[in-house]
């Protein structure tokens with residue numbers, strides 16, 4: 609055995625050893641004591657609040673209409689409370705926008721009845737409440753682009769926030785309903801509570817990393833990486849499409865905690881174990897680890913075995 613060959617072998621072993629050491633070090637170094645939600649969680653309790661005006665704060669306008677209700681966790685506001693415009697101004701604007709953008713499918717009275725008298729092709733919007741209308745417009749699902757889809761997709765919204773709120777105000781004036789549009793205080797939210805509630809109530813459909821998943825009959829639970837805090841609360845309170853609404857089962861505090869977990873931890877993950885690899889899940893990430901690790905070892909082995 610030549611001296612040249614054994615030097616080469618020692619060098620190869622050193623490279624492998626260094627790689628192994630580096631991977632161990634990177635894991636240990638980044639696994640700092642960022643509070644692990646698993647360790648601190650316990651089920652939240654609180655007065656169930658369905659997004660209906662049965663809470664501690666209720667504000668009425670001069671005509672006695674409820675324009676705001678809720679608590680420290682979530683305040684539900686009428687569209688006019690969220691824009692600089694009065695309810696009357698919003699209604700006028702909203703009616704015009706509705707006729708241009710929505711009436712062709714949902715009917716001029718928003719009851720799902722078309723001018724031709726056809727019913728049943730498109731849903732009625734009567735009695736859905738402003739949060740529902742705001743959700744479907746602000747997530748870009750409405751106005752629908754393709755009515756042959758089983759489920760309307762999230763898109764860049766066609767209407768501005770104020771236009772959406774104006775339409776919500778007008779549709780709601782036809783038959784007032786709740787919930788109003790939520791404004792959530794995520795700053796005071798508790799991510800650890802949010803995590804356990806999320807795991808229990810949401811992960812089955814949206815997956816534990818919030819990546820989304822297919823459901824039955826060509827429908828799917830979308831990724832939660834794009835939704836705003838308001839949209840998360842609206843989805844939980846109104847239950848779009850095949851999603852259940854959690855109106856009786858989660859208190860406003862619990863909804864706030866889940867929303868904090870989604871917008872802080874899911875949308876900006878901390879990855880204490882090293883690289884996040886896109887949160888693909890243990891199988892896919894294990895595969896990447898294997899491919900990289902075994903691949904590197906094989907390269908090293910080929911190099912060692914190469915004796916020319």
Ligand code: HEC
Pocket residue numbers: 706709710711712713714730731732733736740741744745750751752753754755758759760775848849
């Ligand atoms: C091209 C036809 C079309 C247009 C235009 C349209 N929609 Fe829709 N809308 C639909 C269809 C189809 C659905 C059902 C989609 C689904 O279930 O995924 C729907 C569902 C909805 C829902 C959910 C109803 C429910 O019961 O949950 C709301 C709210 C809604 N639309 C509001 C609007 C508003 C507001 C506009 C105008 C800005 C609008 N839509 C414009 C076709 C349309």
Ligand code: HEC
Pocket residue numbers: 747759760761762806809810811812813814823827828829830831832834835839840843844848849850851852854866870
């Ligand atoms: C039974 C399955 C199911 C469960 C459980 C569920 N969802 Fe959903 N979720 C859906 C579906 C389906 C949609 C899409 C609805 C549509 O577009 O028609 C959705 C949509 C959403 C959206 C809108 C996302 C976007 O970008 O537009 C958010 C946010 C959301 N869900 C959050 C939650 C949270 C938080 C929970 C737990 C409290 C939860 N979901 C529980 C099925 C589910």
